[in-house]
Amino acid sequence: MEKKLDSSGEKKLKCGDVSKCFQLLESILDGEDKDASKEVLKEKLSKCQPCFEHYHLEQAIREVLKNKCTKQSVPGELANSIRQKIEDIK
């Protein structure tokens, strides 16, 4: 059984159930689990080091992906060529 935290605010260095916790943190970051999110987040991030690290790493990866992988520019003529093709099949 895990020891209860004392009031010094030390973080647990081992998470009791990484599989469950990490999946929950991911679903919170994904915008699912909206009800539980605030409470659970505060609790986990302030008390558990692995959860804290996992959460921030996940967040960083998402930001980076979003900033760096969505800039494929659409070929200029594509929209027009689609419209043209649609006119043809009308």
Next chain:
Amino acid sequence: MSEVQKKKYSDKEKNNIFDHEFMPHIDSMYNFAFRLTFDEDDAKDLVQDTYLKAYRFINSFEQGTNAKAWLFRILKNSFINEYRKKSKQPSKVDYQEVETYYNSDSVDYNITSDLRIDAVKDMLGDEISNALNSLAVDFRTVIILCDLEGFTYEEMAKILDIPIGTVRSRLHRARNLLKEKLHSYAKNMGYDTEEE
């Protein structure tokens, strides 16, 4: 599958839906297509085919509902049916194997705690992009839909024709795989990822 209530749109309504609900998603569609095919011409063809199909089946689309998810679903199905064989990278995944493995609780989580966040943040677009591109198509797809396009689990389940539980576990597995790739890049960049 429940029978979709068919609409009967006038030509004017069709054009209106097409211009205001479908075309605004062309950037996202092209990005998705490009990440599936790795080829500009294939991506263009795929997007074009998707829009032509969308127009042809526009009566199955209910105005005001999620057009983006609807279009992504068509694009993904077209990719599977027509473009997958042409695509340059092999992209087969044995779900059964990976999902059983994931569910067995034996996934190595060490990788998440020893990779420094700074290393990820400092990566260049190409490194991030290559890491994402190197994932098998089914893992890549869930990351694109969720992290790049912001679809909900429920929308992803509909786009991919899989249960929500599978979306969740596939996404989780995909992220661990992506982290492994990023971890190698970080190491090559000289980040000391082996913390005490």
